[in-house]
Amino acid sequence: MTSRQLPDPEDLRTMFRVLLELPSSVRKRAVAPLPTGVFVTARYIDDGDVLVAACVADLELAVAAGSALGMVGTPMAADALRRGEIRGALFDHYREVVNVVSSLLNGPKRPHLRLADVVHGVPDDVAGLAHRGSQRQYTVGLGPSAGRLLALIAA
Amino acid sequence: MRVLIADDSLAMRMIVRRTLRQTGVVIDDVLEVADAAGVLTEMIDFRPDLILSDWNMPGMSGIELLELLRQNGDTTHFGFVTVESSPAMRERAIDAGAAFVLVKPFDAERLGEVVGDVAADMAADIAVLRGGARR
Numbered sequence: 001m002t003s004r005q006l007p008d009p010e011d012l013r014t015m016f017r018v019l020l021e022l023p024s025s026v027r028k029r030a031v032a033p034l035p036t037g038v039f040v041t042a043r044y045i046d047d048g049d050v051l052v053a054a055c056v057a058d059l060e061l062a063v064a065a066g067s068a069l070g071m072v073g074t075p076m077a078a079d080a081l082r083r084g085e086i087r088g089a090l091f092d093h094y095r096e097v098v099n100v101v102s103s104l105l106n107g108p109k110r111p112h113l114r115l116a117d118v119v120h121g122v123p124d125d126v127a128g129l130a131h132r133g134s135q136r137q138y139t140v141g142l143g144p145s146a147g148r149l150l151a152l153i154a155a
Numbered sequence: 156m157r158v159l160i161a162d163d164s165l166a167m168r169m170i171v172r173r174t175l176r177q178t179g180v181v182i183d184d185v186l187e188v189a190d191a192a193g194v195l196t197e198m199i200d201f202r203p204d205l206i207l208s209d210w211n212m213p214g215m216s217g218i219e220l221l222e223l224l225r226q227n228g229d230t231t232h233f234g235f236v237t238v239e240s241s242p243a244m245r246e247r248a249i250d251a252g253a254a255f256v257l258v259k260p261f262d263a264e265r266l267g268e269v270v271g272d273v274a275a276d277m278a279a280d281i282a283v284l285r286g287g288a289r290r
């Protein structure tokens with residue numbers, strides 16, 4: 001059994017392209033404190049229900065990904081950005097996107113994990129992951145939209 | 156072929172339905188349900204030839220659903236469309252009677268391969284039945 005690994009940018013790009021059927025780009029960026037803004041966090045747990053990984057997306061990325069998966073019109077996406085909150089069908093669509101991300105965090109020889117929940121903000125337990133594991137930040141382009149993604153994984 | 160799609164994500168059900176259309180496999184009818192309970196209802200009402208099910212769903216999981224169906228003697232073709240990809244889970248699925256485990260995300264080519272295999276199995280079963288009837 002090998003240790004957990006953060007997603008490779010190319011694997012992430014392929015996942016977004018195939019899942020969302022959009023031209024996609026994913027680039028690693030220097031790890032830096034998250035700027036002020038609205039973030040949406042997906043938490044992943046192991047088979048003992050322990051938090052072992054998280055993906056923190058800025059609202060722009062969450063809305064773009066959820067909109068693309070659900071083929072949601074621009075007004076709903078614009079409304080979410082204006083409100084500073086992703087909810088309803090758009091939230092459900094984004095939840096499925098980060099559910100699919102778990103296929104990149106799992107692997108044949110890695111300890112199993114699964115999506116537990118998706119919440120607004122960055123909970124304290126997720127911030128704690130940064131201290132007991134590793135993290136990687138990405139700039140993600142989805143069609144005309146772009147956003148920031150932070151992946152954290154327990155050691 | 157009548158296909159029943161079970162996934163708690165509306166968007167994923169739409170994607171599976173849309174991608175099925177792109178495979179080239181002849182699909183007569185498609186129905187969507189959001190959970191295992193919906194599948195159990197539609198086993199009587201819709202009578203699918205193939206169930207495409209997520210693994211993780213609220214309530215009964217996809218693998219529990221498959222095991223329940225097989226325990227009750229139901230042999231409907233069953234395939235997983237899931238994020239679960241570990242060898243242990245794949246082995247459990249196949250041991251329980253799944254025809255395949257397709258990992259999300261997937262494209263029309265990959266879906267067409269696994270659904271096409273099921274269509275070929277169905278055609279072979281029909282040929283055997285017809286042969287038996289002639290004898």
